[in-house]
Amino acid sequence: VDRDETARLSEGNRAVVTNDLEAANATADILSPKPFPAPVVGSLINLLRSFGQPFVRLFLPQLARQQQFNAHVARHMNQLQKTIEELRNAAEELSRLEERFAERSEAIDRRFSEKDAEKDAAFSSISARFNEAAKVHDEIEGQIGELMALRSMLRTAVERAPASSEAGRITKKTVTTKTPEIEPTSxxxxxxxxxxxxxxxxxxxxxxxxxxxxxxxxxxxxxxxxxxxxxxxxxxxxxxxxxxxxxxxxxxxxxxxxxxxxxxxxxxxxxxxxxxxxxxxxxxxxxxxxxxxxxxxxxxxxxxxxxxxxxxxxxxxxxxxxxxxxxxxxxxxxxxxxxxxxxxxxxxxxxxxxxxxxxxxxxxxxxxxxxxxxxPDEERPTGLAFFQGDTSVEMSEELAAIREAMSRLDQICCxxxxxxxxxxxxxxxxxx
CATH class of the missing domain: 3.40.50.150 (Vaccinia Virus protein VP39)
Known part of the structure; x- marks a missing residue:
């Protein structure tokens, strides 16, 4: 049964219980005199009932006990109805809280999904930058190796060069130059x-x-x-x-x-x-x-x-x-x-x-x-927006260190x- 059907049945049951309680409360006191509707005869009968009430209680004790029982039952039924109403209100409030919790859970899930996507994009960008830097580093090391090899070849060639005469020798000369003064330019x-x-x-x-x-x-x-x-x-x-x-x-x-x-x-x-x-x-x-x-x-x-x-x-x-x-x-x-x-x-x-x-x-x-x-944001390095985002999100020490480094880089470059x-x-x- 869906929630609307349950609510409809609950309202119907509530009406039945309310009617029963009203009837029980109205008839619980069986010994109290009930007004008679007839104008003259009714007044006489009601008067006789009032005078005869003590005798009824004296000669019919079982009626008194029945009335006492009826009063206890009516009181407990009223208390039970009050408790049922409180439980029903609590159930409705719990249902509302459940709906709000579901909405919050969906929002949190979406937030984490977005952050995961941003984090993946940022890490991909950083990884690509590191790969580029590593490639450049390897190229520089290769060029340095080539220069070192060339220097070794030149040194070997100089050492093997013939020195047949004083004029043919390679001599070192110290050349001194004077840097001209540069006047400030307006x-x-x-x-x-x-x-x-x-x-x-x-x-x-x-x-x-x-x-x-x-x-x-x-x-x-x-x-x-x-x-x-x-x-x-x-x-x-x-x-x-x-x-x-x-x-x-x-x-x-x-x-x-x-x-x-x-x-x-x-x-x-x-x-x-x-x-x-x-x-x-x-x-x-x-x-x-x-x-x-x-x-x-x-x-x-x-x-x-x-x-x-x-x-x-x-x-x-x-x-x-x-x-x-x-x-x-x-x-x-x-x-x-x-x-x-x-x-x-x-x-x-x-x-x-x-x-x-x-x-x-x-x-x-x-x-x-x-x-x-x-x-402009579009000119900033890729990934800075993520690392400068919501600081309330918990992250590992490594990621926090990267965020700090990227923040300093942004302060210098941008x-x-x-x-x-x-x-x-x-x-x-x-x-x-």
Whole structure:
């Protein structure tokens, strides 16, 4: 019998038992007088019954015992019915718990099945990587063996070579060379080999769509809220950030070494000058700028120019002026391999701790570094998603060690691609 049929039979039995209990409770007291329905005669008979009740109990003790028995039976039946109701409710609650347990069990089974599939895929990927590494290792060992054999052959040939005369002997000479000093190269010098139009085409190809760049730079606009002086966008490029500043009602000027880009900025209604950014900064009055902004430019400067740039910017900012620099994160191997080496005008990336040190040393305060542009999940090494997943899942010591190693590898290879440093010119100059 299915559950619905059982419930239907149970409800029918409950109705029968309830009716029987009501009848038993109503007739259990056989000695109590029952009201007679007739108006006059009934009242007289009921009165006689009331006076005759003690005599009935006196002369008919068996009726009293029967009434006592009936009362006990009715009381026990009522208690039994109450117990049955409690058991029925408990059975229904148990049935609900059983259904919930079945649902949870199915969910857990699905979860374990998914994790097993992910684990198998991760182990397959790792196994393939190890096999590739082993193959490369074997190839390198083979090449080393060949080089060792070649060296042995050359040594034997030299030892067997005839030495008929002093002139024919092989003599060793010490050659000394002086490494020429390399002067630091500025950004403007690096771009001399590439025409303005060529570099503009290069930017369009590798920097990205202007609308996408503008959307990424929008978060920097709020960093200049409340400044009074003009904001200088150093290396303004195609003018994406100048557009955003104008949209926010912030007065700004663009400084760009590329004449084609500067002309494009002016065509879009912005004030832009063609100049080397360090030269332009040095020509400005002290305490005259409300903000200095530089995005993806400082890596084009030589290391000696980093400190000069930060010191000049700090000197030209007014009290409360903002200093904001966005650049590539050298702590991300992904960013270095996929973006930094593409641009031939890059000189060296700047570590965020070094840039923070230079900012504080130049008298800026409230130095803050924020990382952005995470590596897309589809670009991360296969298997990292599993090893960085649910840490509540128990695993063996070997698998836990692999997870820890993969997590460290992810932190090195797939750290955020960019960072932004923000600092403020204090009201009073702080000592270096």
């Amino acid at each position: 950004w403007s010098q690096l771009t001399e080999w590439m025409e303005d139009e060529d570099y503009r085409s290069f930017q369009d190809r590798f920097r990205g769509n202007p609308e996408v760049i503008a959307e990424r730079m929008r978060e920097h606009v709020v960093r200049f809220d409340g400044v009074e002086g003009r904001v200088a966008d150093l290396g303004c490029g195609r003018g994406e950030f100048l557009d955003l500043l104008a949209e926010a009602g912030i007065d700004a000027i663009g400084v760009e070494i590329n004449a084609t880009d500067a002309e494009e900025c002016r065509r879009r209604g912005h004030d832009a000058v063609v100049s080397d950014l360090l030269e332009w900064l040095s020509e400005q009055k002290d305490d005259s700028l409300g903000g200095v902004f530089m995005a993806q430019v400082i890596e084009h400067l030589a290391p000696p120019d980093w400190q000069r740039f930060v010191e000049l910017a700090a000197a030209k900012l007014e009290a409360g002026g903002r200093f904001v620099v966005e650049t590539i994160n050298p702590g991300s191997l992904y960013a270095l391999a996929r973006a930094y080496v593409v641009d031939p005008t890059h000189i060296r990336p700047v570590h965020p701790e070094l840039l923070s040190f230079l900012a504080r040393r130049s008298g800026l305060c409230a130095v803050d570094v924020q990382f952005q542009a995470p590596v 750290a955020p691609q960019e960072y932004t440093l923000q600092a403020t010119r204090p009201a009073l100059r702080e000592p270096a």
